[in-house]
Amino acid sequence: MRDVARHAGVSPKTVSNVMNGYPYIREATRTKVLASIDALGYQMNISARNLKSGRTGIIGLAIPELSLPYFGELADAVIEAADEHGLTVMIEQTGADRDRELTVLNRPRGHLVDGLLYSPLGLGQDDIGQLNTNTPMVLLGERIFHSPVDHVMIDNVGGTKAAVEHLLQLGRRRIAVLGVHPGEKVGTASIRYGAYASALTDHGVRVPEELAFPAGRWHRSTGAEATERLIATGEKFDAILGLNDTLALGAVRVLTRHGYRIPDDVAVVGFDNIDETLYSTPTLTTVDPGRTQIARNAVELLVKRMAGDDSEHEEIVAPYQLHIRESTAG
Amino acid sequence: MRDVARHAGVSPKTVSNVMNGYPYIREATRTKVLASIDALGYQMNISARNLKSGRTGIIGLAIPELSLPYFGELADAVIEAADEHGLTVMIEQTGADRDRELTVLNRPRGHLVDGLLYSPLGLGQDDIGQLNTNTPMVLLGERIFHSPVDHVMIDNVGGTKAAVEHLLQLGRRRIAVLGVHPGEKVGTASIRYGAYASALTDHGVRVPEELAFPAGRWHRSTGAEATERLIATGEKFDAILGLNDTLALGAVRVLTRHGYRIPDDVAVVGFDNIDETLYSTPTLTTVDPGRTQIARNAVELLVKRMAGDDSEHEEIVAPYQLHIRESTAG
């Protein structure tokens, strides 16, 4: 910067002003400085500015796995939203394991990020104490009650209930569930399972515990395995609720291979509305959690917090939408 | 850091030494300092270190779109590989548009990244001049000949030829191609299309130009549209080569809807071996470009360059593998 200043015959401060779009500069000066910047190929050193300002313009996004389509699509949406605020996104993968989630959460970031968007899968009420409140943070997706941080939530309960009620309306009563996490009291798995159970109960249908199949990670492969186990039990079932789309798609694959007709023999529903569900065979009925909306809201909320707003924390629930497709509608 | 030093009764330099694992420190001193760090909840300010050292420990990864499964999976692999070297990854989305790719390439990064992994889709020979050589850079995926930077390449030619030869061995002669970029001389689309054409020619089969269908972005949706156009022409065809998996999966969807049997009427092949191809109906025959390998090699190469190695630039071609699945094998 000194070099640029010398080259343009001005002071470093003037160069700084030009770089930062400070308005009160004579046009001639600005032009001269810009020319020098160009001539010398000067690039501002962001670290230096960060050091001075204490802010980096980077926000963190902690998600389980980028290779899961839902999170890939979410990350895409977050990056776009952040971009509109001039922020850069740094992605951290947590691997969907509670211990690793906590590690990531508490990892010293060395003031590298100004704020954190955090999408926990297995964290819950008991872990609230861990939520380090010295960096601004917004929680994505998960509902943890009474926590001291902002949330932008998927409507897990509403969405799951809508999906289950859709199956009930089709006359299905033996609805299997894939992806439960037995013993887990909080987190997406238990919330969606709880909503499933209460939807059944509300409609006077017994909750068939023999039809709940665990899957730690919500991949196609684990959905496929769970479905194999389901079939192996010999239990009757006329529908499958995958707690997310990839589980459901794994199920579709196994059902097809075993000769089940979808939806005639078995109706299948997922959750997330990933792009793939529009092109699978059959196309998959699923709940759209409002990804783009969530990303937008979350970034805006975080920006507000980073700007120093310390009003009461907010909880925003994005509206869900049930998309009925071939896997339930023939 | 001053506070920690005072608290521990040592100098800042000693604290710095402890933080950086400098070996010649008396055990007692180290313990004392660590205790103080803990007591004060001290976090090193990375910006300050960066300013001094001129390095940030961050590498950039520029890819078209995170929501495309291939790039999600690639990014995942790169993050893991970078992690092993203690590096953090910053993802930039280019949107698979040549102009935006150039913009991203030349965007001033303000010394924020120590190096860049760059996965261009539409860039080619003519753009080599643009390759800013002042940050270490490794190109991913694409082959640009005679460029002055390192490459870790997909074996586009070998992989595509293997796929086409597989179709020829099945007796297919009317092989449609989805995803070509007419007029583009370089980039993945033209390389794969070229390999397809030469595989046909090698086997004495005429290249059916009436069966090449463009698709700018390689999504399921564009693959589906291209297939609709293909069917609408009334041309006969007995196989489809999607220039990537998502295109092929879009095609599968449309073929199925139109009552074509796969592979009996039409065999389908993709490229990338994304997870989804193992679970689609039918499962998709595809070329595995060696994603993990590519990520590993690329990060290692970049680390070497960042360490100042300025030997002749390298070109590494990752070995491909053809996975034959239901979409061609019944």
Place this chain on the structure above:
DNA sequence: TTGAAAGCGCTAACAC
């Protein structure tokens, strides 16, 4: 093995 002093490149505060 540890400490003191200087400076990385920038900006905030204030002077001109």
Place this chain on the structure above:
DNA sequence: GTGTTAGCGCTTTCAA
């Protein structure tokens, strides 16, 4: 409108 001064938190000499 523009220049001067000081200091952000760390590491790099060099000295003790």
